[in-house]
Amino acid sequence: MNxxxxxxxxxxxIEGAAEYLNLPRSRLKGLLDRRILLQNWxxxxxxxxxxxxxxxxEHGSVLYQKDGSFELIRGFPKIQRAMLLGPALENxxxxxxxxxVEEKMNGYNVRVAxxxxxxxxFTRGGLVCPYSTExxxxxxxxxxxxxxxxxxxxxxxxGPDNPYVPxxxxxxxxxxxxxxxxxxxGSGTPYLLxxxxxxxxxxxFNQITFFGEFSLDNAPDEIASIIRELGKxxxxxxxxxxxxxxxxxxxxxxxxxxxxDLRHAxxxxxxxxxxxxxxxxxxxxxxxxxxNESEAELQKRCLQLGESILRPMIESIKQVRDGTRxxxxxxxxxxxxxxxxxxxxxxxxxGVDAVFGEPEIVGDEYLVKIKKLNxxxxxxxxxxxxxxxx
Amino acid sequence: MNxxxxxxxxxxxIEGAAEYLNLPRSRLKGLLDRRILLQNWxxxxxxxxxxxxxxxxEHGSVLYQKDGSFELIRGFPKIQRAMLLGPALENxxxxxxxxxVEEKMNGYNVRVAxxxxxxxxFTRGGLVCPYSTExxxxxxxxxxxxxxxxxxxxxxxxGPDNPYVPxxxxxxxxxxxxxxxxxxxGSGTPYLLxxxxxxxxxxxFNQITFFGEFSLDNAPDEIASIIRELGKxxxxxxxxxxxxxxxxxxxxxxxxxxxxDLRHAxxxxxxxxxxxxxxxxxxxxxxxxxxNESEAELQKRCLQLGESILRPMIESIKQVRDGTRxxxxxxxxxxxxxxxxxxxxxxxxxGVDAVFGEPEIVGDEYLVKIKKLNxxxxxxxxxxxxxxxx
Numbered sequence: 001m002n003x004x005x006x007x008x009x010x011x012x013x014i015e016g017a018a019e020y021l022n023l024p025r026s027r028l029k030g031l032l033d034r035r036i037l038l039q040n041w042x043x044x045x046x047x048x049x050x051x052x053x054x055x056x057x058e059h060g061s062v063l064y065q066k067d068g069s070f071e072l073i074r075g076f077p078k079i080q081r082a083m084l085l086g087p088a089l090e091n092x093x094x095x096x097x098x099x100x101v102e103e104k105m106n107g108y109n110v111r112v113a114x115x116x117x118x119x120x121x122f123t124r125g126g127l128v129c130p131y132s133t134e135x136x137x138x139x140x141x142x143x144x145x146x147x148x149x150x151x152x153x154x155x156x157x158x159g160p161d162n163p164y165v166p167x168x169x170x171x172x173x174x175x176x177x178x179x180x181x182x183x184x185x186g187s188g189t190p191y192l193l194x195x196x197x198x199x200x201x202x203x204x205f206n207q208i209t210f211f212g213e214f215s216l217d218n219a220p221d222e223i224a225s226i227i228r229e230l231g232k233x234x235x236x237x238x239x240x241x242x243x244x245x246x247x248x249x250x251x252x253x254x255x256x257x258x259x260x261d262l263r264h265a266x267x268x269x270x271x272x273x274x275x276x277x278x279x280x281x282x283x284x285x286x287x288x289x290x291x292n293e294s295e296a297e298l299q300k301r302c303l304q305l306g307e308s309i310l311r312p313m314i315e316s317i318k319q320v321r322d323g324t325r326x327x328x329x330x331x332x333x334x335x336x337x338x339x340x341x342x343x344x345x346x347x348x349x350x351g352v353d354a355v356f357g358e359p360e361i362v363g364d365e366y367l368v369k370i371k372k373l374n375x376x377x378x379x380x381x382x383x384x385x386x387x388x389x390x
Numbered sequence: 391m392n393x394x395x396x397x398x399x400x401x402x403x404i405e406g407a408a409e410y411l412n413l414p415r416s417r418l419k420g421l422l423d424r425r426i427l428l429q430n431w432x433x434x435x436x437x438x439x440x441x442x443x444x445x446x447x448e449h450g451s452v453l454y455q456k457d458g459s460f461e462l463i464r465g466f467p468k469i470q471r472a473m474l475l476g477p478a479l480e481n482x483x484x485x486x487x488x489x490x491v492e493e494k495m496n497g498y499n500v501r502v503a504x505x506x507x508x509x510x511x512f513t514r515g516g517l518v519c520p521y522s523t524e525x526x527x528x529x530x531x532x533x534x535x536x537x538x539x540x541x542x543x544x545x546x547x548x549g550p551d552n553p554y555v556p557x558x559x560x561x562x563x564x565x566x567x568x569x570x571x572x573x574x575x576g577s578g579t580p581y582l583l584x585x586x587x588x589x590x591x592x593x594x595f596n597q598i599t600f601f602g603e604f605s606l607d608n609a610p611d612e613i614a615s616i617i618r619e620l621g622k623x624x625x626x627x628x629x630x631x632x633x634x635x636x637x638x639x640x641x642x643x644x645x646x647x648x649x650x651d652l653r654h655a656x657x658x659x660x661x662x663x664x665x666x667x668x669x670x671x672x673x674x675x676x677x678x679x680x681x682n683e684s685e686a687e688l689q690k691r692c693l694q695l696g697e698s699i700l701r702p703m704i705e706s707i708k709q710v711r712d713g714t715r716x717x718x719x720x721x722x723x724x725x726x727x728x729x730x731x732x733x734x735x736x737x738x739x740x741g742v743d744a745v746f747g748e749p750e751i752v753g754d755e756y757l758v759k760i761k762k763l764n765x766x767x768x769x770x771x772x773x774x775x776x777x778x779x780x
Binding site: 080081082083084086087088089090091092250266269274275277278279281282284285286288289298299301302303304305306307309310311313314317318321384385386387388389390 | 470471472473474476477478479480481482640656659664665667668669671672674675676678679688689691692693694695696697699700701703704707708711774775776777778779780
């Protein structure tokens with residue numbers, strides 16, 4: 001019995017797991033010792049997640065035993081980014097004739113699978129998010145998983161009731177799940193693009209928008225024009241895929257989305273990693289070069305970048321100076337009040353400082369407002385206002 | 391005899407050094423083993439520098455033996471920055487009535503001292519820079535050091551013939567040394583501000599500009615107005631000091647200088663640390679709040695920030711795309727050609743990739759152009775242009 005009352009240590013069958021993963025037993029033992037292979041807690045304590053990539057097992061992969069044998073839900077592979085669309089398409093997809101273009105939505109990446117009869121939703125890192133799990137059960141139902149217990153549904157959770165990246169841009173009332181991949185447990189092999197869209201449609205699932213298939217010659221222009229249109233409506237960007245899913249997909253995003261990211265990040269300037277800022281700024285430079293911008297367009301881009309950085313930061317500094325703590329206001333909508341307390345516990349375990357409001361009844365659901373406090377930005381700004389030195 | 395032909399390992403008298411520094415012998419041994427206390431090479435191999443702060447000994451401090459006893463040149467203390475000038479002055483200088491304001495020049499910080507009869511110039515990190523050493527000997531002469539062998543002259547090397555931060559803004563023909571501090575060997579105790587200025591004047595040294603002494607009440611407005619004027623001529627900023635040098639000085643800089651830093655850094659966007667960008671951007675936010683800027687002023691600041699980031703980066707990307715390698719073009723001017731090869735060796739040891747041009751005779755000196763290659767930015771940009779993914 002573990003000291004923490006909600007966790008009973010389940011012993012991992014190291015020998016069996018090592019054999020299943022084709023890793024030396026000592027290697028597996030080392031992963032557990034170094035907390036790279038980590039056990040979940042509470043209701044899902046039988047799940048072990050990979051906190052880093054190990055051999056060919058992606059970060060975020062989840063290992064568990066079912067009826068004595070092992071199963072693995074592979075982590076969602078990182079999608080690399082094109083900085084210059086034309087050269088990247090030419091270089092990356094040279095072996096195929098056409099590429100398919102789908103929307104990259106701005107929400108959070110979730111894998112949903114049946115684990116021993118229960119539908120469970122995993123975050124990118126392989127954690128079981130209790131909120132996403134409740135929503136997935138509600139949004140997706142059981143049919144698909146009953147018919148295909150060996151499949152993993154990968155999709156974007158998007159909408160305003162999104163506690164990570166709330167967005168009103170999709171005309172979604174609360175939160176929806178948009179399928180962008182269906183993969184096999186164990187191997188992680190993806191469905192071919194059109195078969196995946198067909199299967200998702202059969203079950204009536206929402207899917208990310210499909211913009212078409214383009215020949216490699218036309219793709220740069222077609223995608224640039226899709227990107228410009230998506231930018232106008234503040235959408236994020238596209239993922240460009242080999243329809244046969246043999247080559248890895250690549251992503252490309254709109255300037256407006258980079259700037260929206262910066263606006264949000266600079267509101268909490270001292271809490272966000274420096275690389276987050278940097279990467280978005282560099283994307284702007286490459287896009288401007290590739291689009292061969294006029295002096296007027298460049299000046300507009302410079303102003304937009306500067307404003308995305310300075311305005312939210314200035315707003316936060318003024319707010320703290322005037323005595324208000326800044327916070328990231330998000331919300332969740334649940335069927336079951338139990339999810340609220342499980343989610344609260346989940347955020348606490350992740351080290352997120354969040355204050356939950358009282359649940360409000362909306363229809364047959366509860367809406368809960370959450371203030372995520374960005375301690376570091378609040379503290380730093382406050383200390384500067386008191387005249388401390390940087 | 392060491393394997394490297396130019397270095398003979400000089401054994402540090404650990405017992406004596408430990409006693410002199412008031413550190414346990416084992417601690418000192420550990421510092422040597424972990425290469426925190428590092429031996430110099432070549433002509434200055436008898437000097438040991440502290441690569442990190444240790445107890446009260448600053449990073450960049452230099453330890454050596456002279457006639458059997460030890461001497462220590464203390465590292466130049468880090469000067470903390472005011473983000474909000476008013477609150478910082480009030481908080482930091484509350485115990486004194488007036489503060490002195492001197493210019494913070496944009497060059498590089500050098501400490502010059504007599505080491506066993508030779509004038510030597512140290513960088514911030516405690517390395518002997520051969521170029522700065524030659525220039526210091528030429529610019530300062532021996533008189534001061536003969537009269538005051540126990541003093542360390544701290545100053546800014548500024549001007550166009552500056553291989554680190556070349557600036558044309560001071561109307562300097564080549565490179566000059568501007569005294570900003572005089573300190574005692576061993577203790578590091580500084581001269582009082584006015585005594586330091588008097589002593590420097592007696593020896594005819596250049597000094598950083600003195601803007602005056604202000605009562606604490608007037609200081610924020612006075613300094614803000616100095617900063618605005620300095621900004622107009624692209625100067626860097628000010629250091630605000632307790633004339634008695636009991637409280638630590640603090641620094642404050644102009645927006646134009648932040649932006650000039652950003653312009654230079656984004657030219658070499660992949661070679662410069664992310665923190666360098668971030669810190670300068672954050673300063674802009676705080677200054678705008680403190681100066682209570684109008685919508686028009688804020689917009690101007692946003693545009694200036696965006697342009698300082700994007701324009702140089704775009705220029706570099708275009709240059710690399712069109713086949714030219716980007717480089718930081720700097721130059722040095724020396725009396726003795728030997729300095730050129732020693733300096734070349736010095737940069738190589740520091741891992742700086744630099745191509746030296748042929749020396750050109752200018753008057754009684756040699757001008758050498760140096761191209762510092764920013765490998766990482768060149769490589770990254772080239773690979774993006776070839777269509778590789780980020």
